[in-house]
């Protein structure tokens with residue numbers, strides 16, 4: 319009996335970021351009929367904004383009818399940056415794909431479940447290849463300043479160009495697919511415009527729609543954009559053994575069109591902000607067997623983002639790929655210079671002088687003190703000719719395990735501090751490095767005003783919330799990404815990351831999703847097993 323006939327699809331995947339795209343391709347390869355439901359739009363090169371002043375094209379804010387690719391979400395204890403659209407975070411990300419250090423694999427939050435370094439060994443190279451990763455060939459002004467800093471602190475051998483998912487052919491020249499033996503889409507050579515985080519308008523960035531999703535569609539997977547999933551419920555039984563009903567609504571219309579599909583299995587891949595929010599809601603309604611750990615273990619890379627604005631009119635930071643180099647400042651910490659393309663100066667509206675302190679009064683006093691001591695510099699920075707050209711954002715990350723909890727709140731999801739360390743906006747090493755960097759480039763450091771006033775750290779790498787465990791008392795999923803309490807239900811995205819990688823996480827999310835999908839039997843084998851169970855054979 320063909321069990322798939324009872325369902326619209328074999329698997330429905332919710333979200334098309336890194337975890338969702340891997341799942342879509344690998345399940346399609348295994349012969350399953352796959353549907354991907356994605357909240358955001360399908361955006362092509364010409365849809366991306368010329369600069370981040372084109373708010374309607376840049377931001378995802380449906381209430382304002384802004385249907386772009388970048389979402390900013392504020393919680394009480396963290397501000398998050400994320401991507402929305404077919405390809406998820408790959409549309410806005412800075413293409414950088416480092417492999418984490420050993421401490422990630424051996425962290426006690428998940429080391430008891432598997433030898434992760436060994437387990438993931440085959441999947442990192444596979445992910446690097448699929449994502450089209452190469453070494454950045456050009457160090458630019460901001461990278462060279464980082465190299466000078468590395469020399470000053472005696473760490474020059476720990477400075478290197480980044481591995482990035484960008485095609486470096488002849489600038490702006492289009493060629494047939496250079497990655498998959500001609501089977502993939504054509505690419506154009508990177509012109510080092512610095513615009514990767516507002517969407518590549520030149521077809522040089524290897525976003526997920528150019529690799530995993532491209533091949534998934536070629537194999538028959540359906541991708542339905544502008545469709546936000548709001549309900550998943552088991553059909554008949556309580557544990558999903560009889561399949562699921564998945565309900566969605568149009569995310570880009572005020573008067574929402576709605577629909578539903580059935581499937582034998584479901585993969586949640588909405589990223590932390592999508593998956594955790596949805597599961598927190600469903601635990602109270604259609605999926606009560608979910609572990610009580612949903613929302614626990616939310617972590618960041620313990621990042622600090624500091625913008626250094628130079629007053630030297632000859633210095634241009636905006637040329638190059640978004641992140642061209644990395645300095646491993648010690649065994650646990652890393653520093654990367656991040657750039658926007660010339661003209662992308664939106665963030666200048668939210669900048670304030672760097673002012674550290676344990677409470678808002680100390681920070682405000684230091685903030686005002688800085689304005690009084692350096693009125694001219696602060697004014698010059700506020701009205702600098704081109705913020706992106708003159709500002710180098712410094713991204714400091716470290717492996718320290720700091721966690722938060724997300725739970726249901728009046729407006730969706732809220733954050734809370736749990737026992738142990740939590741993410742902080744104030745990392746003395748980051749401040750010290752930013753001050754040294756500022757001297758090198760004749761500039762001044764600034765941070766987001768949310769950090770100065772409310773002490774809220776900002777992260778582009780929100781992780782966890784559906785962590786792994788040996789059972790449902792310890793985690794939401796097992797070590798193979800299967801959801802405790804339900805059959806044929808998986809989570810594959812950043813919410814499953816159960817330790818702090820200390821570096822940009824997309825490669826690890828991809829590798830873990832590859833591993834999880836490698837454990838699923840091909841459709842024929844799965845069907846044969848099911849029939850044998852039904853016939854009492856197993």
Ligand SMILES: Cc1cc2nc3c(=O)[nH]c(=O)nc-3n(C[C@H](O)[C@H](O)[C@H](O)COP(=O)(O)OP(=O)(O)OC[C@H]3O[C@@H](n4cnc5c(N)ncnc54)[C@H](O)[C@@H]3O)c2cc1C
Nearest residue numbers: 333335336337357406407412414547588589592812822824
């Ligand atoms: C500006 C910026 C720069 C970054 N740079 C880097 C970098 O250089 N290197 C790196 O490794 N990482 C980087 N990141 C982080 C990276 O983008 C994320 O870690 C990664 O995208 C997370 O992958 P994911 O699989 O968890 O889901 P995501 O990529 O976040 O995708 C989830 C998708 O699911 C969709 N979705 C959510 N809920 C629903 C729902 N209910 N129904 C339907 N669809 C839904 C969302 O619209 C989204 O498209 C950056 C992030 C930002 C914001």
Ligand code: SF4
Nearest residue numbers: 508511512513514518
């Ligand atoms: S630097 Fe410009 S051309 Fe190159 S990948 Fe980034 S956005 Fe595309």
